[in-house]
Amino acid sequence: MAEPFQFELVSPARLLVSGEVLEVVVPGSEGQFGVLKGHAPFMSTIRPGILKVSRANGSVEEYFVRGGFADAAPTGLTVLAEQAVPVGDLDAEMIAQQIRDAEEDVADAKDDEMKQKAETVLSQLREVEMAIKAA
Amino acid sequence: MASLKDLRNRIASVKATQKITKAMQMVAAAKLRRAQEAAEAARPYAERMEAVLANLATAFEGRDDAPRLLAGTGGNRVHLLLVATAERGLCGGFNTSIARLARERARALIAEGKTVKIVCVGKKGFDVLKRDLGQHIVKTFELRSVRQIGFGNAEEIGAYIRDQFADGGFDVCTLFYAQFKSVISQIPTAQQLIPATFEASEADKVAYEYEPEEGEILADLLPRNISVQIFRALLENVAGEMGAKMTAMDNATRNAGEMIDKLTITYNRQRQAQITKELIEIISGAEAL
Secondary structure: OOEEEEEEOOOOOOOOEEEEEEEEEEEEOEEEEEEEEOOOOOOEOOOOOEEEEOOOOOOOOEEEEEEEEEEOOOOEEEEEEEEEEHHHHHHHHHHHOOOOOOHHHHHHHOOOHEEEEEEHHHHHHHHHHHHHOOO | OOOOOHEEEEHHHHHHHHHHHHHHHHHHHHHHHHHHHHHHHHHHHHHHHHHHHHHHHHOOOOOOOOHHHOOOOOOOEEEEEEEEEOOOOOOOOOHHHHHHHHHHHHHHHHHOOOOOEEEEEHHHHHHHHHHHHHHEEEEEEOOOOOOOHEEEEEEEEHHHHHHHHHOOOOOOEEEEEEEEEEOOOOOOOEEEEEEOOOOOOOOOOOOEEOOOOOHHHHHHHHHHHHHHHHHHHHHHHHHHHHHHHHHHHHHHHHHHHHHHHHHHHHHHHHHHHHHHHHHHHHHHHHHHH
């Protein structure tokens, strides 16, 4: 049985989650990873996606996060996201808007590197859209 | 000597002013609480960000491949001063004290023969600085229509700063704002944004594993950090502005009260003098008969 550990989800505007959790699944930029108690010190940037938090009472919360990084330290896990919204509060229009922005970014990209980056973001956002529609 | 009617009018007008300042004070108090909460909510993010960056930055110290946002351009010729002030006045010396700090810095830099560019955030700072440093102001951001400052506002300014830096527009960027200490004290502060400076704390040096590599994370976080720092400064400014406004309006209300008391005494004295005069006139008229 997993043991609880300290988890914080922070956006620039506010502290969304702070408390004991059993497991957190983070959409890392190089793949999703789960964090349990006693994870090795680890730091990863995150890609737009869904962050899953499993609470000690068995409930699971989902948050849409975008831009930022996760910091797993011996004291606990901290996720700093530029944008963090509970999935329940997320509407399709907001994601659609972000996809439109991302499409513009792709069109405006000055060089290949920027274009590639923008395209990655775009495809990740589309994945999120699919996931939400499916839910 | 003012007539009784004049005095009455003045008392009425001072009373009206007092009502306004009193209302403004109460509005500021209500807004202050919200602004303070927002500033406090933003603090954990900015602090964590700084701690992580400090950790990463020490790894890059003295290395040649450090990102330019951290290492700087190597030059020290063109300085960009980002001056964040409030959008509205009537808040005591709040705006002027930030502008003064920025102006002193600008003068010192000009005296050293450096090129100075100024970017104003907030109308009031622009109003103060345009008088003698007008030709140095390259851009003004107005947040007047913004009710609640969001991260998007800071991101917009941050993006402008990063673009300018990428185009070689400046070497050093310093942010001016007022740190919110308490309701009665806001400290004008200058903070260097580019090249980034960090105070490395010995405590949280842990051997981390990074994904992607340190360099990439750093390259990703440094631009973000600029927006975060601007965001924090903007929020501190809003809280500071409201605090300063509350104090200023409190003083104004008290002064109006004193003025009303003084005017009322003059008014009563004059009224009595007039009654006495009229009585004397009547009595001496009756005696003359």
